[in-house]
Amino acid sequence: MWVMSRLEVWEERTEWWLVAAALVFLGAYATPIIWPQIPADVTRTCHVVVLITWVIFWIDYAVRLGLAEDRSRFVRRNVIDLVALAVPMFRPLRLLVLLNLITVLNRVGLHTMRGRVATYTGFGSLVMILVAGLAITDAERGAPGSMIGSFGDGLWWAAVTVTTVGYGDIFPVTAAGRVIAAVLMVGGIALLGVVTATLASWLVERVSTENERVETATRAQVEALADEVRALRAELATRSEPPPG
Amino acid sequence: MWVMSRLEVWEERTEWWLVAAALVFLGAYATPIIWPQIPADVTRTCHVVVLITWVIFWIDYAVRLGLAEDRSRFVRRNVIDLVALAVPMFRPLRLLVLLNLITVLNRVGLHTMRGRVATYTGFGSLVMILVAGLAITDAERGAPGSMIGSFGDGLWWAAVTVTTVGYGDIFPVTAAGRVIAAVLMVGGIALLGVVTATLASWLVERVSTENERVETATRAQVEALADEVRALRAELATRSEPPPG
Amino acid sequence: MWVMSRLEVWEERTEWWLVAAALVFLGAYATPIIWPQIPADVTRTCHVVVLITWVIFWIDYAVRLGLAEDRSRFVRRNVIDLVALAVPMFRPLRLLVLLNLITVLNRVGLHTMRGRVATYTGFGSLVMILVAGLAITDAERGAPGSMIGSFGDGLWWAAVTVTTVGYGDIFPVTAAGRVIAAVLMVGGIALLGVVTATLASWLVERVSTENERVETATRAQVEALADEVRALRAELATRSEPPPG
Amino acid sequence: MWVMSRLEVWEERTEWWLVAAALVFLGAYATPIIWPQIPADVTRTCHVVVLITWVIFWIDYAVRLGLAEDRSRFVRRNVIDLVALAVPMFRPLRLLVLLNLITVLNRVGLHTMRGRVATYTGFGSLVMILVAGLAITDAERGAPGSMIGSFGDGLWWAAVTVTTVGYGDIFPVTAAGRVIAAVLMVGGIALLGVVTATLASWLVERVSTENERVETATRAQVEALADEVRALRAELATRSEPPPG
Known part of the structure; x- marks a missing residue:
């Protein structure tokens, strides 16, 4: 049986909270960009919200690093996360968390x-x-x-x-x-x-698919045939012994 | 036997009328664009013709929706049609009906x-x-x-x-x-x-094709072989029984 | 045996002459374009040479059309040739004949x-x-x-x-x-x-090639096996009959 | 056993020296380009270093040409090297030697x-x-x-x-x-x-991989089956002979 590691349990549980945080981040990040004439205090609120989501993502990263079995491997595998957290210019990369929304689509079928x-x-x-x-x-x-x-x-x-x-x-x-x-x-x-x-x-x-009208012989098919031949040989052995009697 | 649904019968029957309507639409839509110095009443006629084809496409859409067995599925599958009908800016999308002309090419072979x-x-x-x-x-x-x-x-x-x-x-x-x-x-x-x-x-x-000089064994071939072996075994059974007699 | 049609014989024989004509055309066409300050009589000579190669290509087209078994098919298959000959703007298309030079490369191996x-x-x-x-x-x-x-x-x-x-x-x-x-x-x-x-x-x-370590069974291989089984059955038939004697 | 030619021995031994020379060349080539306000004597030193690496690459090319068994083939196969050495404008092509660094990555796995x-x-x-x-x-x-x-x-x-x-x-x-x-x-x-x-x-x-649930019959599998049938036939031959005795 395949047992989830503690890191995987954490990632599954926090998945939707991170998507929610990313959506909040998207709203707070986008608002002053789309409407630059917005009142100054709204802009300030947005900046605070962006800061809070940034802290949330840092905490998540720290917890995941703490839970990882092989930490240097974790850092290597999550370089993009680290860059997105550390370099202010790459803040928007955090929105890549939104790709988790695709799992919903996957469930649809x-x-x-x-x-x-x-x-x-x-x-x-x-x-x-x-x-x-x-x-x-x-x-x-x-x-x-x-x-x-x-x-x-x-x-x-x-x-x-x-x-x-x-x-x-x-x-x-x-x-x-x-x-x-x-x-x-x-x-x-x-x-x-x-x-x-x-x-x-x-x-x-x-x-x-269009070209292939020929179905190739399967392994199972040849194995069944081999069983048949082996049975034949066994039968021959039992039948051939009585004659001397 | 595969029986056409009523929707399919309608679509097959109206196919060419829609292509004709699309060609008329194309002419009436293109004329004032290509020759902007055209007299005002020609332009007006063109606009009327465009409007008429628009109504024809709406009627066709309504009939198809009415004939469809699963209506919500029909709407989902024909989103482009709906957009092309409802949003004036996407009117030219109606010309996608012209793609039906390809069926003629398909018949050519x-x-x-x-x-x-x-x-x-x-x-x-x-x-x-x-x-x-x-x-x-x-x-x-x-x-x-x-x-x-x-x-x-x-x-x-x-x-x-x-x-x-x-x-x-x-x-x-x-x-x-x-x-x-x-x-x-x-x-x-x-x-x-x-x-x-x-x-x-x-x-x-x-x-x-160039690489494959080896023809793979087919399923039918192995099945024929298995029949042969089974026949052999049956024959052996009948031949081996007489001796005791 | 595959016999060449008269059209193919003609095309094989004239191939190199046409390549030569295309190279002459290229030279005469390119010279006044690359060096526009060239003396007027050189330019005139070039124009005459271009005209001559044009006539040569027309003659070749006419002969090929005459030799073709299915003429309407020939015209359809050689639309580019016709366009290149008839429309002055597409004259440079005649240089596509140079692609025949590739046959030399093909011979190299x-x-x-x-x-x-x-x-x-x-x-x-x-x-x-x-x-x-x-x-x-x-x-x-x-x-x-x-x-x-x-x-x-x-x-x-x-x-x-x-x-x-x-x-x-x-x-x-x-x-x-x-x-x-x-x-x-x-x-x-x-x-x-x-x-x-x-x-x-x-x-x-x-x-x-990297993935396939498994060689699939060939048709010939299964056929050889079937022969073996058939021989076995024949042998069984002859051996089983004597006992009653 | 596969024996390395003398050319291959040379190429393996000098590989890393050439990468080092290319890195030195890169530094000396890049410095005056990136910082054009650099003191004139630094620029002059850089030019001298570029010249020295150029001589090193020429010597390497000459030795390899000398060691090659088929020299005209060597020249044809290393046209880019020759161009990079002979034409001053293509000097940067010499940096292609840096691609050898990839062998390190290959060793990583x-x-x-x-x-x-x-x-x-x-x-x-x-x-x-x-x-x-x-x-x-x-x-x-x-x-x-x-x-x-x-x-x-x-x-x-x-x-x-x-x-x-x-x-x-x-x-x-x-x-x-x-x-x-x-x-x-x-x-x-x-x-x-x-x-x-x-x-x-x-x-x-x-x-x-997703589509293929069917495993095709292997050649080895059919061969094993053929052995089985051949053994059966041999056994039949030995068993059938005694009866007359």
Whole structure:
């Protein structure tokens, strides 16, 4: 029987609380970016909420590190978590926790490999565009020479970038913006790759099903035949002995 | 025997009428966009024709919904139809009905999976570029700062966008134009994916045919052999019994 | 025995003459584009040579059409040839004859499917960039607002376009230039697709070779076994009969 | 037994010295590019170090050519080395020696085909972006109309180019810069292809594992069965002979 480690028990129990924290973080992070003319005290509240979720994620990370059996392996495997927690610029990466929402979709009944890949890709792309749009608007608005004046511009830029179209009507001019863009471009290449690979895998399978009219012999089938022959031999042995009697 | 549902009978019977309605819609939609200097009453007639085809598509949707056995499933499966009917900006999506024209091509003799995929991709890309070119010209011409002055510009922009080249000589500046662009970019990624996947599937098959000189044993073959052995055993049983006599 | 049709005999015999004609055409077509300050009479000579090769290609097409058994099928299968001959703007397409040079490479020893695909792709891309660079320089130089002043600019533009990078420092402004660009973009998508598909097919094969330690039973093997059993049964029949004697 | 040729012995022994020389070259090549305000004598020292590593690579090439059994084949197989040594503009290609560092990663335990491909791609892309960023900054800074003022700009341009996004905020204006860009674009297409192919190969395998619940009969299995039948026949022969006695 497969017993869950204490780390896995913790991760399963806290999963939904972290998704909730990420959604709260998303709201508090997005509000002052989408509506910059918001009253100053709302903005301040939002910053406090962002800080609180940040502390929650740190506590979760610390507990998980404490529960892990092989700690150096845990740190290596969760480098992204650490980066997202430690570097203020990568705060939006914390939203990747939202990918856990996909488990709900899985329960709805996507049991095939390709179905899961397609769901992750679609949902992940939307989260990626949304988060990149927020982050770039946050990083660029107000910078000298910036072309991004609103969240709409940020979203549009994210869509143009992730699809590798790159018109050049909007491009980041700050160092933080360029780092966000580089991450998004890598995401775009991965997106293209996943879409193509899923289609190719589907097509390879369909075509091979079409071609294969020949069913290959199974191992079980040959084993049954071998049993038959062995029985025949045993029978022959018993039948052949009486004659001398 | 497979009996068609009433919904399928309706869809088969109305198929060509809808394609005809879509072609009429295309003409009436495209005319004032391609020739903006057309007399005002021609433009008005076009708008009326567009409205009539819109009503026809609504009626068709209502009848299909009425005939469907599982209505909530029907709505879920035909979300694109509903969006194309309800949101004025997505009117051009109604032209997707033109994809039914491919069934003609299928009758000409494309029976393989890959042949069908290639035909859909080629025809679908052309329809997509044409429709996107019309829609962006409609949305952008006359907008302040717009770079699209004619249908030719719109077509050129659509080709540059769908191939993800994205020079940036022309890009949408209105919200409606950006939405059209986002849809087209997703289409471009899908196009790239389908082209690559079709080629990969073809090449995987060709290479595996080249490598395979070994024919694998079939299930039928092993079954025939098992019959042979069983017959042998039966024969042995009948032959071995006489001796005691 | 497979007998060549008269059309195939003609095509094999003229193959090298056509490649030679295409090379002469390339030289005569490229010279006034690459060196626009060339003396007027050299330019005139080049135009005459281009005209002569054009007539040669027309004669070849006519002879092939005359020799074809199914003429309407021949026309359908050679649409590109006809377009390249009839439309002045598509003259450079005649250079596709140069792809026959690949047969030389094939003789050097590329016998695998993938080797041939890779060779065609590499050589075809180079020809495509070269030809597109010449054609765009021809079409755009001197046009109002044009950004292409030399063959070097044209080559650079072709490389930026075929890889779908599309900086937008140079883009066509004439209708002819846009048509050339559209053809090149389609070529770029095909190029990306072929590169990816070749790599994917290679990797799928390598990985499946790595995984497969199990050799599947062959048809011949099971047939030999069936022969053995049949012989056993025959022997049993002859041995079992004597006892009563 | 497989005996190493003298060339292979040399290559294995010098491998790490060449990697060290490449790292020294990287430092000496990069320093004046990244910090252009460096004192003149440091710059001069760097140039001398670059020259020394260049001589070392020439000596290595000469020794390997001397040890090779088939010299014309050696030259053909190592064209890139020769180009990197002979053409000053391609000096950075010498950094490709750094790819040998991957053998360290291999020792850490990447034994699967796909693991190796992924490692080469990731590491190779980083080296490619770094080297292209250095080379373009070297080639473009100070050129009239150049948009690249610092190594940061160069890196940003390399990332935008290799992912085929191509905003067009920065593009090369010198001939050397355009050649570097063309090489990087080809690298970008290859990168896209490798990422997609690796994903596709992984997915094809996972899906085929999912589908295959049937284990095919193995050759060994059928052979064992044939032995059984042959034994049966032999036994029958010995048993059937006594009766006449």
